[in-house]
Amino acid sequence: MRALRRSQTSSSSPNSPSSSSSSSSSSSSWIHLRSVLFVVTSSSPASCSSSDRGRLKSPWSRRRKKHALSPQQWKSLFTSDGRLRDGGVKFLKKVRSRGVDPSIRAEVWPFLLGVYDLNRAKEERDAVKTQKRKEYEKLRRECRRLLKHNSVSFKLTEIGGTCQNGDGGSLIQETDTSGSEDVVSARESLSSEERSPDAEYSDEPSSTLLEGDDGSRRITNADVSALNSESSDSDSSEDPEVIQESPSSEGREENDPDVSSKRNVSPSSTEGLSKLRATEDFSTWQRIIRLDAVRANAEWMPHSASQSAVSEGRARRSAEAVGLKDYDHLDPCRIFHAARLVAILEAYALYDPEIGYCQGMSDLLSPIISVIPEDYEAFWCFVGFMKKARHNFRLDEVGIRRQLNIVSKIIKCKDSHLYRHLEKLQAEDCFFVYRMVVVLFRRELTFEQTICLWEVMWADQAAIRAGIGKSAWSRIRQRAPPTDDLLLYAIAASVLQRRKLIIEKYSSMDEILRECNSMSGQLDVWKLLDDAHDLVVTLHDKIESSF
Template identity: 25%
Template sequence: MMKIFKKDLGLSTDHFYEIRAGCNTDDVFDTKFKIKAGKTLSEKRWRAAFKTGGSLDIGKCLNRIYHGGIHPSIRGEVWEFLLGCYDPKSTFDEREEIRHRRREQYAELKRSCSNMFPVVGSGKFVTARVIAANGDPIQDPIVLLGTNLESIPPQSQESVSLNQATLVNREHDKEIIQWKLALHQIGLDVVRTDRTLMFYEKQDNLAKLWDVLAVYAWHDKDVGYGQGMSDICSPMIMLYENEADAFWCFERVMRRLRGNFRCTGNSVGVEAQLDNLANVTRAVNPKLHLHLEHLGGGGYLFAFRMLMVLFRRELAFGDALYLWEMMWALEYNPEQFALYEGGETHKKSDVTRKFRRQYGKYARANRKNKSRARGKPETGAPLPFSIFLVASVLKDRSDKLLKEARGLDDVVKILNDISGHMDAKKVCIGAMKIHKKYLKRK
């Protein structure tokens, strides 16, 4: 693990996530996030939060993360807790056992995918269609798969030979057809994802990203693969050397976001979040909401991308990670692990004041508001913090939108202008203020 030295202080995260030389400056944003002593969660502060045996007092870290982010050298390790991969009450040995079990589970999932399509796990990936919608294989698969058998390792060549029927015979299983239909789109997205980073100059890293997305599409068949998932998964590939660890971290993020990617009939899941955004804006900034409705933007489709990929396109790579971890720290629920694993959670009456400190600031506010609302009609689960982040961006641009937007094209242009100029910390602080205002007015 990379050690933290004084020379790291004040450095931007570009120092850790190197940009390819000669990249078009239009494609690269300058990172605003700086590593700051006393604010950024350091390795020393992180280690000090663990008790003998391995249990973690994560409450000691949440405010530090919110105010100063996480040092890149420990980012992957901290994210696993923020995303609920591990119970903060678990011991070192228990976490090692869980990690080992998950790696075996991922290996089995990957073997299943490789048996259906041998390019998975070969170190290569595809960018061309491999199957027709009716299950017929695309002819001349070696050419159309965008790969070369001579460059595939011997063990994978044998797998291709043994499974030639999967490339020649018609497929009848609807789930397998659906999965294979997604593989080429995953490949097309992989070669476009974070193309400015040196990390993805290596073919092995591109193949690793494709493998994780392909396996996830089979693992979560209800959602499969949707454009934008590669942007969410890419940082996991960079942060975790072990592919299985990257997969399970991505899987935890997708538990929060999968509803956005679920398609039913003619609708996309993110539309529900756009409706939530409209409701929030109507409550806290009615003048702006009426103006957007007048322009035909009452459906808030202009915010589609921000919600789908969590500001990956509006921020520099390092700043997007900073925004994510601030958001996850604010939303943190110490019982996430039990919720995900199907274990028991505390009853409301059992949650002590000391235990409440283990919740993120946003999660605490929602719990407090729910307690006040007892006896009133049920309002459903708390909104994801990303809704308030977008509302914060709209508020920041509200004067410009009100004065200059005369049509939806103007709205899109004004919001596109934030790309490369957005301050993640400022937006996060603004989102908390809007959330507080929203709870009072709804």
């Protein structure tokens, strides 16, 4: 994602640092293709016989005849001490095949997203809640401190003032004026602590997200990133309070004699500069988060009546508490929604500084905060979601490349005729489904469809985390084993559903891309899961063994 924005700002900022992984020509074509993707809104037999296929039942084939997990069923799944029966096996089976009733999603999702262990009793979960609330509040305090610092820095820059600490390292450095304007000081008296713990808020993905519609959006992480592009796909940072130094710092030192001289002064000076640059990175994240938040649409409103009824006074207090600007054109519910988005996204940027904030992340948070009323719990649900999805936002693009390779492999194994056609069009790398991968089908499905798909996907991932997929779920495994990559099978299924059209009518990658973008609102999520099931059953072992 960040490489995209860097390429888009290269004309105005020719000296901005490039990604460490984009030196090759193939990487350059990658970046070009990404910009195209975001601006433009079976002949091979299956590995099992048709007779075998007839005996296999998809867990979603009768979804319309089933009811989602109900409040009564949910309560019946717990023992007297508030522990899920059988380690959560029955619970995950039900969610996987039926989804969750909207009235209990706020209770169920923290279990699906790993906030609460499936084997914990209620008393243990209550202790975890208390601890996680404190950790989130600590992150928010640090966010407000940095917001206030950035505001002071901007004001001093305006009057030409300077400020240095005793070690000689500059604590306040001139910052981008346009960025600072969007990071005004939040009044301490209107901090998030003033909001009630159960403050409800929702957001929906911005209609312009991922489209790079203006310069301010496109520089989301042009110079920002406390990202180590060589790191492995590890879980989020264990130290949420530490903002790591941007790897681009070394490059800046070579062209900045002042920085070089300060580097040679003393270890304390080095530490001061490191903190300074980390603060600058976070300042840029804060600015772009606010831009994205006020652009978020209101698709969530019909799905969260209580949150859409927030008072204007409460909405404005929340907006001021996070330093939100330019929101007078929004209804109170959308102001409140934007404020919650800002609070949680910038807390995540501190929690996981390797990823920070990147365009598209608000798309993923939006459904979560429409369902989860308390900010701290929504934050930890988002953290659980991002343990898998965070790799979509790595600067080195390893996560995205891996997923596109899997989609390509699925199509190749399932439909060699279609794959050969894609090869002729030089589209076998499946970059045309890039958007689907990055924001997990969020743009192609309605709000409710997105939630249904994600719940099934989360149930699969929860089963794998709990070790259920290899033991207690043996009967389910015979039908379709839980997989971390269910989304990719669904994406491949959406392409295979259009195989005839692609083969007979499309003669360029751009045409396939337009077809994929036109899927929005045209997909049946349960039919999609049915087809994905068939692909998992027939190809899972083959695909898994090749990666």
